[in-house]
Amino acid sequence: MADPYFRDALDEGQTPLDPDEARGLKLGWVATRTDLNDAEGENILHGMRWARAQIRRKDVVVNSEAFLRQLHERMFNQVWDWAGTFRQTERNIGVAPYQIATQLRQLFDNAHAWQEFGTYPLDEQAVRLHHQLTFIHPFPNGNGRCSRVMADMFLLRHGGEQFSWGPAPHGPMVRQEYLAAIRKADCGDIASLLAFVRS
Numbered sequence: 001m002a003d004p005y006f007r008d009a010l011d012e013g014q015t016p017l018d019p020d021e022a023r024g025l026k027l028g029w030v031a032t033r034t035d036l037n038d039a040e041g042e043n044i045l046h047g048m049r050w051a052r053a054q055i056r057r058k059d060v061v062v063n064s065e066a067f068l069r070q071l072h073e074r075m076f077n078q079v080w081d082w083a084g085t086f087r088q089t090e091r092n093i094g095v096a097p098y099q100i101a102t103q104l105r106q107l108f109d110n111a112h113a114w115q116e117f118g119t120y121p122l123d124e125q126a127v128r129l130h131h132q133l134t135f136i137h138p139f140p141n142g143n144g145r146c147s148r149v150m151a152d153m154f155l156l157r158h159g160g161e162q163f164s165w166g167p168a169p170h171g172p173m174v175r176q177e178y179l180a181a182i183r184k185a186d187c188g189d190i191a192s193l194l195a196f197v198r199s
Contacts, residue, residue, distance in 0.1 A: 040075075043076055
């Protein structure tokens with residue numbers, strides 16, 4: 001699929017930007033998706049370091065809207081001026097913009113209950129959290145990456161080990177396997193996603 005804001009095509013599963021979101025790009029030198037991925041990659045590392053420091057603090061609630069927004073902002077604030085801000089536009093994926101806050105509140109309440117009552121094993125709790133965050137799709141871009149870090153921070157906060165997110169190196173074939181597992185989870189079957197995150 002072509003992206004009118006970059007000279008190269010979208011990879012499978014990437015969300016195209018709307019015109020207002022594209023204007024939020026802070027870096028004038030970015031001309032291709034490859035440039036964008038490189039810039040975002042550096043920023044994401046900063047966000048992950050911030051998140052790891054935060055989960056050591058007892059007063060930080062990882063599975064919360066506040067943490068999610070801060071994480072997204074830290075992961076993308078050097079690239080996008082809308083980092084940490086919920087999307088205002090409809091997508092072919094995700095809930096309607098007016099439903100984002102309500103759906104997140106319900107998800108985080110569910111995640112608290114899963115923890116409190118041991119509803120699912122820890123890995124499954126993190127996978128369900130990740131999947132529902134990608135399903136809600138709260139931000140204009142970066143939802144998959146942010147939700148993977150959220151799942152890892154959830155695991156680390158509760159004494160688990162972060163996921164591998166598929167076999168290394170993470171190339172196009174791994175991405176296709178991940179997207180296929182997400183689509184199965186959309187239909188209620190999370191077994192493939194559970195297997196993928198530890199492969």
